[in-house]
Structures are given as structure tokens and as C-alpha cells.
Amino acid sequence: MSKRQNHREEVFVKILDAAEVEFGLKGYNGASLQHIAERAGLPKPNIIYYFQSKANLYKQVLDQTLMGWNDLFDKATLEDDPAVVLDSFIRVKLKQSFEKGGASRLFAMEVISGALHIGDYLKEELRPWFSSRVELLQAWMDAGKMRQCDPASVIYMIWATTQHYADFEAQVLALSGIESLGDEDLQRIGDTVSSIILAGCGLTLPAKD
């Protein structure tokens, strides 16, 4: 690993970080290479030198964003306790929403705009994951472990609610009149969301020792 390569790596990351913020704030069309370059502290043509085109830069930012989003609910099986799994899923997603707001907004912008650049990801990666999780929820319901309801709606509900604090951060802050959400907010919101969804699905967390 030469010094040269280290520097290349640094510039790559610097551009990707700046691009994530700009694309997340303004969408693909609204973000300009000019502003991304300024945010990264580099001249504009360097962006093109490293990433060839705006479309390719956007794709790379998206790829980085989509990796490892649902790494927890993933491994659950029929034997697991749905209350524990869903509570954990909600809290992890909520924490990600607080910590990686830029990535969440970028993804939201892309989907709202028609998901033109991530059609393959949705169909080939997310859809199989989603189908298997719908089946797991249905199996839990059939086994009498949770109340019968539409499993897909349950997943959408968790996604929508947890992402809301990142995607609609501007609205949440304006309505609460504070400048940023802290750890206490994360805790309070997590407790409320988890308790409502669990109780709504007829679930109870096992008592802690």
C-alpha cells in the first residue's frame, strides 16, 4: 500500500462523502458537480477524473449507501421470538436513521423520483429479502405467535416510521422547535414506536432479568 494509493483513497472518500450530502439534499438533477467539488475542496474536473461521469458518481454513492441496511431482521427464523426480533429491528433502523441521515435522504430522493437508477437493486436484491421476511411474519402469525394482519404493511410501517426522522428531519425539528435530535429523543421515540407496533401485533417483550 503506497503513499500514492493512500492519497487516491482519501480523495475518493472525500468526493463520495460530499456527493452523498449534495445528492441527498437536492436529488440527482439538483446536485451539481460544481457544488460537490466545492464541498470536497477540489477543482471540478477532478471529480470527473476520478469518477468519469456524474451518473457513475451517483451510482457509486448509491451502491455504498445500499450495502448492509437490513443486517439484523435478516437472520431471524420461525423459532425466534418475533417480539425480540421486531423490537431490535425497529431500534437498529431508528439508530441508522439518526446516524446516517444523509444516506437515508439520498435513498428517499431516488425512490420518490421513480427509482430509475436502482430498479435492479429493488428487483434482484431487496425484493427476495422482502418476500422472505413477509413469509416469516406470516409463519409467525400462522403459528399463533402474533396477531393475524398484513405482513407487508407491518414492514412498510417500520421502515416508514424509522426513516421519517431522517428524511423529514427539517419538519420534525421545525415542529418540535429544537435544533437537533439527541440520544434522549432516540430512546423516547424508540420506546414509543416499538411499544405501539409490538402491542399492535399482539406481542410482548420477555421480562428482563
Add this chain to the structure above:
Amino acid sequence: MSKRQNHREEVFVKILDAAEVEFGLKGYNGASLQHIAERAGLPKPNIIYYFQSKANLYKQVLDQTLMGWNDLFDKATLEDDPAVVLDSFIRVKLKQSFEKGGASRLFAMEVISGALHIGDYLKEELRPWFSSRVELLQAWMDAGKMRQCDPASVIYMIWATTQHYADFEAQVLALSGIESLGDEDLQRIGDTVSSIILAGCGLTLPAKD
């Protein structure tokens, strides 16, 4: 009301409708007057003639979009049954999400981008409404009519979940593998979301006669 004025009115509405769709699809920067004009079936300069500038047209579309969004939960008081009010609120918001997807996406885009054009609306109109509804929920909880939890999170949860089907329509369709959501879907989703949130808040709908 002369024929001239009727025609002016028609053109106004035609442009506003076209602008709502374009802004909703591509955001403020992504939408061009060219495409709005084409969608409205008019030459480009007419847009400027009627609306002076792109920024002003955007503002007018937003104003039109923001009117009468929460016209139901609005009138509820401590005496009302929270189960009936929240069930109705959820179903109305969900129906609006299905029917006015473009407006919902436009608003979502604006908030994700930092809510720069609607800061006044959020602080001077939506915030007082939000505060009064948080107080009402808290009063219901204190009166023992519903379970104690964070009232703001309950409202965010209803907003986020119902808007999800409009804002993330592309993802919902890709994951379910269908081409559009129908009335049966609206019914099923409404039943699920309403039952989870009501049960989660310790509420039960009164039996129908």
C-alpha cells in the same frame, strides 16, 4: 365572470396541474419550465407570463398542495372517542396518499431538501396545529382514554406510514410486483395500519350496529 376570465382560470389550473406533476417527479431543480410547458400543452414563455418566475410557480403549487391537509383530526376534542378519531384520521390520510400521490411526493421532496420554501408554513401554520393535537393526545392519555406514550411520535407514525404508499410508491410496486395499487389494497392496508396503531395505543373501535 367573462369568457376571458374563464380562459385565464383554465390556463392557470392547467399550468398548476402540470407543474405539480413535474415538481413532484423531479423536485425543484430537476423540473424545467420546458417540460412543464409541454405537459400543459403551451409555449414556454406563457408559463412566465402567468407566473412571473419558476420560483413563484413552485411556491403557488406548494400553497395549493398544503391547503386542507388535516381537515379531520382538526376538530376533535377531549370528549371525542380517540379510537374513532384516529381510525378516521389514518384512513383519510391513506386515501389522500393514494389519490394525491403527486402532491405528497412534491411535499416530501421539499422537506427532504431542507424545507427552504415552506419554513413559514411549518412554523406559523403546521406547528400550532401539531402542538394542539399533541396536547389533545396527552389529555386523552391523562384521562385514561388511551395508553401513555409519546404523543408526537404517534402523529409522526401515522403521517409516515400513510404517506409511505405515495412517496415510496416505486419501491412498494417493485416489491409487490404489481403495477398499481387498487381499492382492495387501500382497504387491506387501512385495516392493518389502523388496527396496529389503535391496539398499540390501547384503543378499541366501538362495535358497529
Add this chain to the structure above:
DNA sequence: GTCTATAAGCTGATAGAC
């Protein structure tokens, strides 16, 4: 009131000096 022609500026991308 409506449209053609065009101005003035920003966009993504390239060429070429260093």
C-alpha cells in the same frame, strides 16, 4: 394576450499546459 427569437448564465464534460 400569445408566441418567436434570443439573451445571459450555469451545466456536464473535455483538451491540454504543467
Add this chain to the structure above:
DNA sequence: GTCTATCAGCTTATAGAC
């Protein structure tokens, strides 16, 4: 590898004929 200068194209907005 890095940056200055610049291209061609599209953007919003305007001027002026009809």
C-alpha cells in the same frame, strides 16, 4: 496526477413582433 481554460448544450427569463 492536477488544474486552467473552454466547449456545446440546456436552463430561466426577456424583448418585441403579431
